[in-house]
Amino acid sequence: MKKFIEDFKAFALKGNVLDLAVGVVIGGAFNKIVSSLVNDIIMPVVGLLTGGVNFKEFTVVLVEATESSAAVTLNLGMFIQNIVDFLIISLSIFVFIKVITRFEKKRKEEVREVVEEKTPADIELLTEIRDLLKKESI
Numbered sequence: 565m566k567k568f569i570e571d572f573k574a575f576a577l578k579g580n581v582l583d584l585a586v587g588v589v590i591g592g593a594f595n596k597i598v599s600s601l602v603n604d605i606i607m608p609v610v611g612l613l614t615g616g617v618n619f620k621e622f623t624v625v626l627v628e629a630t631e632s633s634a635a636v637t638l639n640l641g642m643f644i645q646n647i648v649d650f651l652i653i654s655l656s657i658f659v660f661i662k663v664i665t666r667f668e669k670k671r672k673e674e675v676r677e678v679v680e681e682k683t684p685a686d687i688e689l690l691t692e693i694r695d696l697l698k699k700e701s702i
C-alpha cells in the first residue's frame with residue numbers, strides 16, 4: 565500500500581498532470597462562457613432573423629401527452645444550440661493550438677540559432693577537415 569501511495573504521489577505531482585488539471589478547470593469555465601454566448605447572445609439574434617423562433621422551445625412533438633404519459637418530443641432547438649456551442653469551442657481550441665504551435669516553433673528556431681552560434685572553434689575546424697577529406701575521396 566505504501567508503494568502504491570508513493571507511485572500515485574509521483575504521478576500526481578508530475579507537471580503534465582498539473583497542467584491537465586488546470587486545463588480541465590479553465591475548460592469548464594470557458595464552456596460556461598461559450599454556453600452563455602450562444603444561449604444569451606447568438607441564438608436570440610438567430611431567432612430574430614428566423615422570424616422570432618425561440619430555439620429553447622423549438623421542438624417536434626412525436627407523441628402527444630395523455631393522462632397517463634408525458635409527450636414525446638425531439639428538442640431540435642437545444643440540439644442546434646449544442647452544435648453551435650461545440651463549433652465555437654472547437655474553433656477556439658484550434659486557434660489556441662495554432663498560436664501556441666507558432667510560438668513554440670519560433671522559440672525552437674531561436675534556440676537552434678543560439679546553439680548554432682555557439683559552435684566551438686575546434687568543432688568547426690574538425691568539421692572542415694571532415695568535409696575536405698570527403699571531398700578528396702570523391
